[in-house]
Amino acid sequence: MEAEQTGRGGVTYRLRDWLISRQRYWGTPIPIVYCAACGIVPVPEDQLPILLPDDVDFRPTGESPLKFHEAFRHTTCPQCGAPAEREIDTMDTFVDSSWYQYRFLSPHYDQGPFDPAEKKWLPVDQYTGGAEHAVMHLLYARFWTKVMRDMGLVDFDEPFPRLYSQGVILGPDGQKMSKSRGNVVEPDPLVDKYGADTVRGYLMFIGPWNEGGPFSMDGIEGIRRFLHRVWDMVLEPPKVDPDAVPAEDEVHRARQRLHQTIAKVTEDLSTFSFNTAIAALMQLSNEMRAWKQTGIVNHAVWQESVLTFLKLLAPFTPHIAEELWARLGQPYSVHTQPWPTWDPELAREETFELVIQVNGRVRDRVRVPADITEEEARELALRRERVQRFLDGKSPRRVIYVPGRLINIVV
Ligand SMILES: [Zn+2]
Structure with missing residues (x-):
């Protein structure tokens, strides 16, 4: 009796008759x-x-x-x-938009709606669009696909297994752009002023892709400066003694940073984390500019780093990447090069910067081995002179340790 009264979940599509x-x-x-x-x-x-x-x-x-x-x-x-x-x-x-993704596979095919040989591309991996499409276009397209499935035209249920909606770029005032508010930023004048690469790079850097964020002129200037620094880094002749030889551990560290960046950018690209991928490229380019002042610039690792950097940069700012690639005498095109691979063993971080807090405020930082234990981190932190000054002879009441990141001593 009890079992018969148990309810269960169900999906209501709210699909109504469609007058086409x-x-x-x-x-x-x-x-x-x-x-x-x-x-x-x-x-x-x-x-x-x-x-x-x-x-x-x-x-x-x-x-x-x-x-x-x-x-x-x-x-x-x-x-x-x-x-x-x-x-x-x-x-x-909506009739057309429900199935154009099939037709696009073989637009000249005349034996049916699409060439069955092109089925290998289906279903579409990811649907990208505003969340407002979930109840309109997506619902129609899903319905259409289920009909095609029943007709034997496709062998899957859902046309787009994943929906990932982009965020909204807001006006500089943090409000939704609108003509009446006067906070609309037009892309075309920006492209005229900065070039497509800078605008594109900035839009990817503005924030998490699915969140968007407010437009900022300072932000776009930051990308412009970054690309100028990259230009100089790649093309300006080094001012180092051509016989200078880098230390072995410097070369190792350079190669390690390169492989870490390849790993980071590759993984971020696959999750649409374009902003953090660009941040990783900015960080590497800063380090590379420092390497350029040393004997590393005379070592093979420099050339390897520059060419790899351009391949990693190419999806974000395609024109400048191609231009620099060409100026280095590389074969056309940077966009058809194999994507760089990395050695996970080499990319593994051997140390990290442990942030030391006392009562929640940062008081010190120290580079420690990546495999440091909580006990070791605690002992090290308590021995630090700057920490002892804040402890003022008192013994800690509590120590909070976040592996790989920080230790907080509460007194
Ligand atoms: Zn008739």
Whole structure:
């Protein structure tokens, strides 16, 4: 008895009947002919597709211009050959957007809606669009795919296994951009002023991709300066004695930082974490500019680092990456190079900077081995002179340790 009363979860799609006809020109013609004798007659497949006439007369009557196009409207009945009229409504554009991703795979294929050989690309890995599409376009597209599945055209249930919506770029005042607020930032003048790479790089750097954030002129200037520094780093001749030889551990550290950056950028790209990928490239370029003042610039690791850096930069700022790649005499194009790989053993961090807090305030920092234990970190922190000054002879009440990051001594 009890079991029968137990409820269970279910999904309600709220899918309603879909009236697909529109009294508009822009849309796919509905392949139906009205015959006085035969009634409603579907146009036979060998006469499809019906194309829109391209010489319609748009009149401000609120009616479809197809209604006034005599040659389109008047036809013959496919069944009896008598004069007949075409349907002049067209299909809702959601009909097209429900399945264009299939057609795009083989736009010239004429044996069906799409070439079955191209199924290997399906389903689409990720749908990117505003969250508002979840109840409109996505619902239509999902419904359409389920029909295609039932017809045996595809062998999956969902057209887009993953939905990941981008955030909204806000005005400089942190409010949604709107004409009435006067906080709209137009991209085109920015591209004219800074170039497409800077604007594009900035939009990816502005914040977490799925969150967006307020637009900032300082921020875009920061990307501009970064790209200028990269330009100089790659092209300016080094001012180091050409015979200077780097120490072995310097070379090792350089290669390690390079491999760590390859790993970071690769992983961030796969999770759409473009802002942190660019931050990692900024950090590496800062370090590389320091290397350029040393004998590293005379070692093979320098060339390896510069070329790898450009490959990592290429998805974010494609034009400057290609230009620098070409100026280094590399074969066209940087965008068709194999993506760099990394050695996980080499990329593994051997040390980290332990932040030492006393009562929640940062008082000291020290580089420690990556495998330091809590006990060792605690002893080390308590021995530090700056920490002892704040302890003032008192013994800690509590020590909070966050592995790999910080230790907080509460007195
Ligand atoms: Zn007929």
